[in-house]
Amino acid sequence: MSDFQVVENKLQQFIKKFYINELIRGAILYLATGVFYFLLVSGVEYFFWLPPVWRAVLFWLFIAIEFSLCFVFLLRPLLKLLHLQKGLTSKEAAKIIGRHFAEIDDKLLNALELKEQSKESSELLLASIEQKAAEIKTVSFRRAINYSKNRRYIKYVGVPVLILLFISVFGDLMTFLEGYKRVSNYTQVYQPPAPYRFVIINDTLMARDTERFVLQVKTIGQSTPKKVLLTFNQQQYVMTEKKGQVFEFEFEPQFEPLRFQLKTTTVSSPTYTLGVLKTPQLTRFSMAIRFPPHTNLSPQTYANTGSARVMAGSKINWTVAAKNTKTVLFSTKNDTATFTKTQDTVFGLNYTAKSSMRYKITPNNEDVGGYEPLAYQLEVYRDESPNMDIQTKKDSLNTQVTHHRIVLSDDFGLRDLKVVCFPQNNQNQTQTVKIGLGEGLVQQLFYDFPQGLVLEEDKAYQYYFQAKDNDQPNGYKTTKSEWFGLKTTTKTEQKGEILGRQQEQISALAEALRLMREQEEQSKSIQDQQKQSNSTDWQQEKATEQLLKQEKQNAERIKKATEQIKDAIEQIKEMDPNEDPYQEALEERIKEQQEALKENQEKLKELQDLQDKINEEDFKQDLEKLAKQQKSQQKSLEQLVEQTRRYYVAKKTEQIAAALKELGEKQIEAADKKQANQEEALEAQKQLNEAFDDLKKEMDQLEQENNALKQPMELPRDPSQEQEISKEQQKATENIDQKDQEKAKPAQKKAGEKMKEMGQKMGAQMQMMQMESIEEDTEMLRQVLDNLIVFSLEQEVLMEQILGEGANSVQFGQRINRQNTLKENFKHIDDSLFALSLRQPTMGSKINKHISDAQFYLDKALLEFADNKLSQGSASQQYVFANANALADLLDGLLTQMEQMAMSMPSPGSGEGEDGQGFQLSDVIKEQESLQQKMEQGLEEGKGAPKPGEGEGGQKGEQGQGEQQGQGKNKGDSGASPGGENSKQGLEQNYSEVLSGEIFEIFKQQQQLRQALENKLNALGLTPERKRLLENLEDIEQKILDQGYNRETLDRMRRVLHELLKIKDADLKQGQEEAREAKTSNTEYPPRNGQTIDSSKNYFEQLDILNKEALPLQPYFKKEVSRYFKKDND
Known part of the structure; x- marks a missing residue:
């Protein structure tokens, strides 16, 4: 290819690129002008709302202009590019290139022109063309076209774009563009838009028939109407204007669909329809509750509420009535449950309360689900276990008795309360006592342990209280108290404790006696001051007031001490019911002292009243009488203190003797018992050693008490034997310590035998000493009585002489001297009787009274004779004579009683009873069971017998006394001996009118059984346990006579029957090792009532509890009441 052809090709490429560049520039300019014209047309229509004709002109003018612009900017460059239209020639292109490239200039154009001439020229011309083509073929013609230069046209596109953005930001672009739409549809008639329009803001036009519906309308446009009218049901209503061009109207609940329209003066909205939804509704709601049967609560019904507090296990029934409702959900x-439809509009659901919960009841239908659920709370509580609050106090007089106050409560009711008792570490052998309950949810009960139980001596027991409620569905819930313990003691140990407390009260009486003597001195001082002065000054009044106050306090001290001494004697009497005349007389003496003390307190009160009334004369006279009365009381108290001390020494000696025998038995048992553990054996022996040392200390203390007596007794004690026992015990201890138990056994047995021998010797010597003491006192009383009779006769003779001779007789002075001698003789009689009364409590207050009166009238007679008052002196002699005769009568009766007492006392060591052959224990057991059944039957039928009067029956009627033979002329009532005729025959005669035939028959059968059993036990061997059994039988006989059908007597019968069974078992298995199978006793002993409970209450502060029927309270309030009663009693 020639160089020229290459240049021609490049030239064609340049022309092509030239038109492409023209096409790009045209597109940009077309877009800018086209869009701008489009916006211009839309803007004209937007602002002017042209009629259809003008819109048609504007439309076709728009089409024509747009087509022209398209032809100029797009079609023409495209046609030239496609060579469909003539475009640039080569020369025109060469000129453009030449102007762009300076190196080319006219070369390309000359080359083209030469080419046109080359057809006619020579080869030289062609060579010239080739030369020029060769010079320019290296230049790229395409560079003469620069596409980027088209960027400067893009700015024209920005004008319409800015217009669009402006309209979008500050106006409504779509509304603006609707102008072109109306231009394109120039045939259609358009109306200019209103200045605003209505927009309903509500999400839906559906209203519930139970609720109001708030219609919210917003106006959007160039302006806002002043008011908007709402039209429905041919009525117009003005809507309320709110912020933000919003109008509201509240419809009342509608039951049918509602058509409405929005209007203003210029604008009206289409017709809208407000639809109605049928909502489910509960018209009636109730909840019926049936509580568990054991609560005794009446069924309750709650209307229009579902919140309640119910007990677990309660049956609940919900019943609802509803409309527009298909289902009701629980x-x-x-969990979820569905109510059962019982009628067209009634639904029900049953439920058993188990635990607390929150629940909802929701009605539903096809249109509305879960509409306004009713939320409630069900509080479920459980029947609580019984609650026990127990307070315990030891009996102040008997350490074997523990008083319990039990405050028992339950939320719905109590079934029973029991005491469960068993030996320590052996719960298989239990006894139970059922304590009777009253009415009420909160009860205060009292129980004295071991009431109703049969406990063995010297054994450790544990017990607790067990309460059950009435919750049968849950198996009667049980509450157990803490465990309590008691170590039973032997009767000997109990007797020692009682005597120890008695000793304290004797010391208190002695202190009261000392204070009484001091008060006597103060009283004398006050009386002397009053005699010296005519009037009472302030200091004397204060001293008298203080004296009366001290005497009152001392009287209370004496009263308390005598009561406790009397209780101690009663306890000793119950433990040892054998007849003890000294003890009986001491009881009577204490009773007399208490009566005198009561009179003294009344007199003190009268004196205080007189002092307040400032009646000096009466007060002085009564103060003198009180001084005289207290002097007599002081003497009586001094006698009582000494008598009580002697009683204590005697009983303490008996108790130590019995303790020695028991300790000897234990020592022998320790020798016979084979201890596997050497340490246990050593410890057991050390305890026995300590026990004997304690007994020696008690004997030392007893000697001190005895030496404190004004007339000490000769206590039986053998120090050498005590040393031998201690040596044997020490020897046994050393052998055991050296692990030689076999060698220790002889020493142990020897020590035990000596203890028993020592105890028996002490008891026998004490009994002998008491017999000798009675004989000595009897002889002394006989001498005193003889002297008193002589005094009485001489007083009678002297009285007749003075009356016969008169005051003018020369022998009148001798008679007065004789009267003074008789006074001194009577003082000797008084001293002798006082010394005797310190040993004999039978010499009571009556004797003291006659002695005091006789002394008073002896002094008075001498004073009156000294004043020559013969008649008054003779009258005083008559009183002396009368009191002496009465005193002689009393002493004569007392002498006879003491003589019989000495004759009736058995000699030491003597026994009684027959062999008892042919007698079987099983027969007695059967008879005793029969008597027990009769007693139980009598109690169930409510039978009983009144108690005979105290002080008339004597002590068990076993010591019969004959009629007293007085020595004086005037015998009176005072001549009878204390106790009167007490024989069994006398009892039958006196009580036959009171006791029923059944009770008396039981008494006789019980007496016969005791006598038969006594004969048998004497034959078998009278051990301490069997002796106590006989004593219990005697006590039962007395209880039957005194109290008839009685719960306490029945308890004693049960214990006796238990002991009889033990004796029978021991008799059958004698010589064999006893293997007992532990059994549980389920016998329930009802508690004693009456005095036992009353005495228990005195040990505790009173806690008033209202034991009422369950009040008809709501469960919440019942819970609060229960919480109140459960509070600690601070």
Whole structure:
């Protein structure tokens, strides 16, 4: 290819690129002008809303202009590019290229012109053309066209774009563009838009028939109307204007669909329809509750509420009435249930309360689901276990008795309360006592342990209280108290404790006696001051007031001490019911002292009243009388203190003797018992050693008490034997310590035998000493009585002499001297009787009274004779004579009683009873069971017998006394001996009118059984346990006579029957090792009532509890009441 042809090809490429560049520039300019014209047409229509004609002109003018612009800018360059239209010639193109490239200039144009001439020229011309073509063929003609220069035209496109953005930001672009739409549809008639339009803001036009519906409308446009009218049901309503061009109207609940329209003066909306949804509704709601039967609560019904507090196990029935409702749902946190439709509009659901919960009841239908659920709370509580609050106090007089106050409560009711008792570490052998309950949810009960139980001596027991409620569905819930313990003691140990407390009260009486003597001195001082002065000053009044106050306090001290001494004697009497005349007389003496003390307190009160009334004369006279009365009381108290001390020494000696025998038995048992553990054997022996040392200390203390007596007794004690026992015990201890138990056994047995021998010797010597003491006192009383009779006769003779001779007789002075001698003789009689009364409590207050009166009238007679008052002196002699005769009568009766007492006392060591052959224990057991059944039957039928008067029956009627033979002329009532005729025959005669035939028959059968059993036990061997059994039988006889059908007597019968069975078992298995199978006793002993409970209450502060029927309270309030009663009693 020639160079010229290459230039021609490049020239053609330049022309092509030239027209492509023209096409690009045209497209840009067409877009800018076309869009701008489009916006211009739309803007004209948007602003002017042209009629159809003008819109047609504008449309076709738009089409024509747009087509022209398209032809100029797009079609013409395209046709030239496609050579469909003549375009640039080669020369025109060469000129353009020449202007662009300076190195080419006219070379390309000359080459073309030469080419045109080459057809006619020579080869030289062709060579010239080739030369020029060769010079320019290396230049790229395409570089003369730069597409990037078209960028400057893009700015014209930015004008319409900015216009579109402006309209979009500050106006409504779509509304603006609708102008072209109306221009294109120039045939259609368009109306200019309103200045605003209505838009309903509500999500839906559906209203519930139970609720108001608030219609919210917003106006959108160039302006906002001043008011908007709402038209429905041919009525117009003005809507309320809110912020933000919003209008509202509240419809009342509608039951049918409603058509409405929005209007202003210039604009009206289409017709809208407000639809109505039928909502489910509960018209009636109730909840019926049936509580568990054991609560005794009446069924309750709650209307229009579902919240309640119910007990677990309660049956609940919900009943609802509803309209527009298809289903009713019951839902909790974890479960859902559906009510059962019982009628067209009634639904029901049953439920058993188990635990507390929150629940909802929701009505539903096809249109509305879960509409306004009713939320409630059900609080479920459980029947609580019984609650026990127990307070315990030891009996102040008997350490074997523990008083319990039990405050028992339950939320709905109590079934029973029991005491469960068993030996320590052996719950298989239990006894139970059922304590009677009253009415009420909160009860205060009292129980004295071991009431109703049969406990063995010297054994550790544990017990607790067990209460059950009435919750049968849950198996009667049980509450157990803490465990209590008691170590039973032997009767000997109990007797020692009682005597120890008695000793304290004797010391209190002695202190009261000392204070009484001091008060006597103060009283004398006050009386002397009053005699010296005519009037009472302030200091005397204060001293008198203080004296009366001290005497009152001392009287209370004496009263308390005598009561406790009397209780101690009663306890000793119950433990040892054998007849003890000294003890009986001491009881009577204490009773007399208490009566005198009561009179003294009344007199003190009268004196205080007189002092307040400032009646000096009466007060002085009564103060003198009180001084005289207290002097007599002081003497009586001094006698009582000494008598009580002697009683204590005697009983303490008996108790130590019995303790020695028991300790000897234990020592022998320790020798016979084979201890596997050497340490246990050593410890057991050390305890026995300590026990004997304690007994020696008690004997030392007893000697001190005895030496404190004004007339000490000769106590039976053998120090050498005590040393031998201690040596044997020490020897046994050393052998055991050296692990030689076999070698220790002889020493142990020897020590035990010596203890028993020592105890028997002490008891026998004490009994002998008491017999000798009675004989000595009897002889002394006989001498005193003889002297008193002589005094009485001489007083009678002297009285007749003075009356016969008169005051003018020369022998009148001798008679007065004789009267003074008789006074001194009577003082000796008084001293002798006082010394005797310190040993004999039978010499009571009556004797003291006659002695005091006789002394008073002896002094008075001498004073009156000294004043020559013969008649008054003779009258005083008459009183002396009368009191001496009465005193002689009393002493004569007392002498006879003491003589019989000495004759009736058995000699030491003597026994009684027959062999008892042919007698079987099983027969006695059967008869005793029969008597027990009769007693139980009598109690169930409510039978009983009144108690005979105290002080008239004597002590068990076993010591019959004959009629007293007085020595004086005037015998009176005082001549009878204390106790009167007490024989069994006398009892039958005196009580036959009171006791029923059944009770007396039981008494006789019980007496016969005791006598038969006594004969048998004497034959078998009278051990301490069997002796106590006989004593219990005697006590039962007395209880039958005194109290008739009685719960306490029945308890004693049960214990006796238990002991009889033990004796029978021991008799059958004698010589064999006893292997007992532990059994549980389920016998329930009802508690004693009456005095036992009353005495228990005195040990506790009173806690008033209203034991009422369950009040008809709501469960919440019942819970609060229960919480109140459960508070600690601070």
